[in-house]
Amino acid sequence: MTLTLSEAESRQIMAEYDIFVSPFVTGSTTNEVVAAAQAHPAVTFPLVAKLCGRAIAHKTERGLVRLNVNDETALRQACDELLAKSRPEDGDVELLVSTMVAGSRELIAGLVDDPQFGMTVMVGIGGVLAEAIADVSFRLAPITEVDAAEMIDDLATQRLLGPFRGEPQADRTALIQMLVALSRLPINEPSVRSADLNPLILVDGKPVAVDALVEVADDTDLIDA
Amino acid sequence: MPDLRSLFNPRGIIVSGVSNHPGKFGFVTLHNILSCGFQGPVFALGREAGEVLNVPVLASIDDVPDGAADFLFICTPPALNEDLLRRAAAKGVTAAFCAAGGYREAGPDGAEAEARLVALCADLGIALAGPNGQGVVSTPANMCAQIVAPYAPPGRIAIASQSGNFVSSFLNMANHTGVGVSRAVAAGNASVLGIADYLEYFSDDDETAVSLVYLESVDDGRELFERIRPLSERKPIVVVKGGASAAGARAAASHTGALATDDAVFDGMCRQAGLIRARDVEEAFEAAATFATQPLPKGDRVVVVTTVGGWGVAAVDAIADTRLTTAALPDDLFAAINDKLPPRWSKNNPIDMAGGETRDTVPEILELVAGHDEVDAVVLLGLGIQSRTAAMLRSGGFFPDHGLERIVAFHERQDTRYAEAAAEISASTGTPVVAATELANTDPNNPAPATLRAMGRLCHASAGRAVRSLHHLASYAAWRRHRGL
Structure with a gap:
């Protein structure tokens, strides 16, 4: 059996593996999360506020994500509204407040355990249309830097990786390092069964995950289950 | 084991x-x-x-x-x-x-x-x-x-x-x-x-x-x-x-x-x-x-050589769908080719000889192109068309009179030479030279495909199929190169 971690727990694991996630804080009440946001130097307006929990899989569909929160008043209001939307079946929930990073290009990366080939790592064109576009490239984990570079080259939408709408070209070295690190995660932590980083926004060309979802075996010692 | x-x-x-x-x-x-x-x-x-x-x-x-x-x-x-x-x-x-x-x-x-x-x-x-x-x-x-x-x-x-x-x-x-x-x-x-x-x-x-x-x-x-x-x-x-x-x-x-x-x-x-x-x-x-029959290309740069136009255009379209590229001809190669072809040649890649080839043109152009440092592979199109004409002249009721016997023999000899040159030049330069013509299927005894076959080499049935094969060779070569093999 597996257990899906909350976004905050998933982000924590990614950060430990040197995978860039947007700066974030969490709290169980509005006051707690606002105080944490104010205390964190990298969590700056505009912000994103979300309601997270292990049982909440589809935040966007349920309206549990507030973008472009521009001041403290708006943040407090967003947090109060999000908490009011929680349902009994959501179990333990928490507020997650993160810096809203700027970038028009969204990639996706992830891990999936294939029934024939075992743990695989993926990169592709991300965002809400990721599954419809299906421009993705897989390799068997773990991968080398050469494998990662070829994965990126295999994507059909190469123009998205060049200079784009005033933004610099994708930092391939940073992408390669992220993919290699991601592919090592399930090798070093075998209880990790799958992962989604979607979207990975290219910020100054570098990939920054603004959402993360990790699935672990329920006997994992990665977190207090 | x-x-x-x-x-x-x-x-x-x-x-x-x-x-x-x-x-x-x-x-x-x-x-x-x-x-x-x-x-x-x-x-x-x-x-x-x-x-x-x-x-x-x-x-x-x-x-x-x-x-x-x-x-x-x-x-x-x-x-x-x-x-x-x-x-x-x-x-x-x-x-x-x-x-x-x-x-x-x-x-x-x-x-x-x-x-x-x-x-x-x-x-x-x-x-x-x-x-x-x-x-x-x-x-x-x-x-x-x-x-x-x-x-x-x-x-x-x-x-x-x-x-x-x-x-x-x-x-x-x-x-x-x-x-x-x-x-x-x-x-x-x-x-x-x-x-x-x-x-x-x-x-x-x-x-x-x-x-x-x-x-x-x-x-x-x-x-x-x-x-x-x-x-x-x-x-x-x-x-x-x-x-x-x-x-x-x-x-x-x-x-x-x-x-x-x-x-x-x-x-x-x-x-x-x-x-x-x-x-x-x-x-x-x-x-x-x-x-099995061609050297591995060193890179992705392809030059298309054709005796007439449309085939070359289709080959360039096929190349655009692959990792291969059709770069402009290097200046020194351009000059050397320009010396050998009539003014109406394409002056570009694909090299369209526009029917201007004389007895030795095709082997000479092939040698120049395949031997150039900045060319990784060659696609050769238009083989066999002279022999196709020869076959019609042979069977049309006027053969062997009216000078037909001599011209039929010339055409067939030329196609044989082109096919031989494709094989020999690829071997001597280490650059793959892939040939394509539908005659491989429609007229397999034509001297061009027949000669290639006799030399143990593949005559692709279309430019697109030749390009796909070349793409696979270039992909494998890149895989090796990336790993220092």
């Missing part, structure tokens, strides 16, 4: 289940072994005494001289085969191909019989191919040990297939194109020897330049990957996968899981392991035939 030497290079062969009925597998196998020229001793085992195809039929394998044969081809049903294998091992047999069915594919009893067969062969030290397979071909041994046709011309492609039908398909293509085969084996139920075992043998085999695989099911994908990856470093392996469309996206909570179709994961595995994945059977054979 099973030793496959006596499977592909036997000293002598024993065929079981031989009768005088020419519709039966035993008869046909014996016929194919004898008629394709196997040089070692061949023994036939059967229930009825007498001769089949002039070979005496022995009632028991005990009548075979000790050590005379090391390869057993089994056409007898499961009930007889365990005893047969025990006695065969005592005679010095170290490899067996079990063509007989009635094993795993036939139900639970068959599966039990197959399990006993596997255990027995492990005990006896016999490398077992099949069961339920069509056979094995090995041209260096002049051996066609198959229950069906065809045999193939000798060459450097080694075939391993999870479907016997596709062994036949590939061998038919080898016969049609003239690009030959070293080994070919149908894995059958693959109860002992599987695709990875055959590929390991091929990677060490001096007679083989490239392996060609038809794959349908993968039991342990991770093991296959780990075993094949080091083999790709030694020789190219071309793979075509059946059933790729069968399983679509899985139900998955994650986006990554939803995107992980069997096909996408298999494709990534191929790219990682250096396997060359073809889209279909024709593309797979043509890629293998090109690997």
Whole structure:
């Protein structure tokens, strides 16, 4: 059996593996999360506020994500509204407040355990249309830097990786390092069964995950289950 | 690690289940072994005494001289085969191909019989191919040990297939194109020897330049990957996968899981392991035939050389769909070509000679292009059209008068020279020169495709297909380059 971690727990694991996630804080009440946001130097307006929990899989569909929160008043209001939307079946929930990073290009990366080939790592064109576009490239984990570079080259939408709408070209070295690190995660932590980083926004060309979802075996010692 | 030497290079062969009925597998196998020229001793085992195809039929394998044969081809049903294998091992047999069915594919009893067969062969030290397979071909041994046709011309492609039908398909293509085969084996139920075992043998085999695989099911994908990856470093392996469309996206909570179709994961595995994945059977054979007969390109830069326009345009379109590029001609190459062609030539890549070639133009241009440092591969189009005209002049009722005899001979000689030049210049410069014309199919005896075939090289049937083959060569070359190989 597996257990899906909350976004905050998933982000924590990614950060430990040197995978860039947007700066974030969490709290169980509005006051707690606002105080944490104010205390964190990298969590700056505009912000994103979300309601997270292990049982909440589809935040966007349920309206549990507030973008472009521009001041403290708006943040407090967003947090109060999000908490009011929680349902009994959501179990333990928490507020997650993160810096809203700027970038028009969204990639996706992830891990999936294939029934024939075992743990695989993926990169592709991300965002809400990721599954419809299906421009993705897989390799068997773990991968080398050469494998990662070829994965990126295999994507059909190469123009998205060049200079784009005033933004610099994708930092391939940073992408390669992220993919290699991601592919090592399930090798070093075998209880990790799958992962989604979607979207990975290219910020100054570098990939920054603004959402993360990790699935672990329920006997994992990665977190207090 | 099973030793496959006596499977592909036997000293002598024993065929079981031989009768005088020419519709039966035993008869046909014996016929194919004898008629394709196997040089070692061949023994036939059967229930009825007498001769089949002039070979005496022995009632028991005990009548075979000790050590005379090391390869057993089994056409007898499961009930007889365990005893047969025990006695065969005592005679010095170290490899067996079990063509007989009635094993795993036939139900639970068959599966039990197959399990006993596997255990027995492990005990006896016999490398077992099949069961339920069509056979094995090995041209260096002049051996066609198959229950069906065809045999193939000798060459450097080694075939391993999870479907016997596709062994036949590939061998038919080898016969049609003239690009030959070293080994070919149908894995059958693959109860002992599987695709990875055959590929390991091929990677060490001096007679083989490239392996060609038809794959349908993968039991342990991770093991296959780990075993094949080091083999790709030694020789190219071309793979075509059946059933790729069968399983679509899985139900998955994650986006990554939803995107992980069997096909996408298999494709990534191929790219990682250096396997060359073809889209279909024709593309797979043509890629293998090109690997077997052309040098690897150093990079992706292609120059298209054509005698007339439209073909070149289509080739450039096909190149745009691949990793290959059609760069502008380097200045010094441009100048050298410009000196040799009339002013109406295209002055660009593709090099369209606009029908302006004289006696030596095509070989001279080819030599300049293929010999240039900034050209990694050449696509040559327009071969055979002079001979096509010659054929019409020959059959139109005016031949040999009106000067036709001389011009027909000239045209045919020219096409022969172009085909020879394509082969010789590619060999001397180390740059692949792939030729394409539909005449390979529509007029195979035309001197252009016929000469290429006689030189053991593939004449692609279209520019697009030539470009796909070249793309596979360039992809494999890049895979090697990226890894410092």
